[in-house]
Amino acid sequence: MTNSCKEFVISEHIKNISRFVAEEYYFTNTEERFNIPWRMRIWKKNGYFEFYLRCEKEECENRKWSIETEFTLKLISCNGKRLTKTDNYTFEKPEERGWSEFIRWKELECDYGVDDSIVVEAHVKIIKITYSPCIENENQKIFLLHHTVKNVSSIKEGGNYFTNTEKRFNIPWRLQIQRFNEFFGLYLRCEKELSNRRNWTIEVEYDLRLVSLNGQSLSIKGTSTFEKPISYGYCKFIRWDDMENKYMVNDSVIIGALVKITKMTGCEEQTSWSWMINSMFA
Incomplete structure (x- = not known):
């Protein structure tokens, strides 16, 4: 064409x-x-x-x-x-x-x-x-998190906002907003706990998104490797006043993350029975 x-x-x-x-x-x-x-x-x-x-x-x-x-x-x-x-x-x-x-x-x-x-x-x-x-890969682990944040103006300088934790591929995730030095920070956070039995790593590609209720959107991509409960993203995603002027409608915005897990080690899903045995002998 x-x-x-x-x-x-x-x-x-x-x-x-x-x-x-x-x-x-x-x-x-x-x-x-x-x-x-x-x-x-x-x-x-x-x-x-x-x-x-x-x-x-x-x-x-x-x-x-x-x-x-x-x-x-x-x-x-x-x-x-x-x-x-x-x-x-x-x-x-x-x-x-x-x-x-x-x-x-x-x-x-x-x-x-x-x-x-x-x-x-x-x-x-x-x-x-x-x-x-495009040949689809059935083994690809791709998921979307999204959340409407209300009362955005209530997030004070130095403060954080966390969405509820949601499990995807048996891994707990959430999104985080940080207001710091007049910037709107946006992060993907993995909440998988550390284990004293084995180490784990989760390599991801992500697309963090800020969306206005009127359809305007902003996205930034990144790659990270999670090895403990931690947040990765951008502390200077957008200036706070630009966010208010361009994306906030009725004191609300939508945040999201399109995530592709490229590699996981030490995260194999345990059955409830094996988990019970491990718990008994912990």
């Missing part, structure tokens, strides 16, 4: 760039172009301005897809000065492509910041979209 004429531009005016702290993300709103959701992400990291184009198309259960693109990312000053970089990339899952050292952050502020603002743009040409059958 050839798409030689599919071209589009997404653009956003970003204000208050001087308030960005180290390791802070900024996501533009998701915009659909040719029935495919796109957005941009910037990141202040290691003294650099990182800049990415993100394809947010969901993975299909029964077929693979790929989107071959040519794209240009542009950093534009409000006075017209611009910096551009171009790449070719084929997206095959929800992911991003761009530059980890697009420009030094200090240079961005000095040369491109006007009234503490910049403009970022992505000019995208879709060259080809293809679909192919």
Whole structure:
């Protein structure tokens, strides 16, 4: 399936760039172009301005897809000065492509910041979209957690919010919100207890999600290995005031996690009878 004429531009005016702290993300709103959701992400990291184009198309259960693109990312000053970089990339899952050292952050502020603002743009040409059958793996362990959080404003600075624990593949999980240093942190937490008989590990890929009741969504992916009851995620998922302005409706938001367990060791399910014997001789 050839798409030689599919071209589009997404653009956003970003204000208050001087308030960005180290390791802070900024996501533009998701915009659909040719029935495919796109957005941009910037990141202040290691003294650099990182800049990415993100394809947010969901993975299909029964077929693979790929989107071959040519794209240009542009950093534009409000006075017209611009910096551009171009790449070719084929997206095959929800992911991003761009530059980890697009420009030094200090240079961005000095040369491109006007009234503490910049403009970022992505000019995208879709060259080809293809679909192919996907062979399902019956052994895949994939699950979804989601929860509507009410009275979000009651979470005070330094406070945490935990959802109820839910078992998936005989492992207890929950989600965690943390409000710290004016950021909204979001985490996946494993509540499996340590055992004095054997060690265990659970390797996962996860997609943490913040969703507004009006449909706006934000997701960040990660990989982690759980070896004890602990939380993994992002302490700077989004600024707290941005969360309130973009995602909170009637003092409520929806949080979720799509989780894929890639490897488990020491977690074999015990029968109730073996558990009873072990308990008797513990």
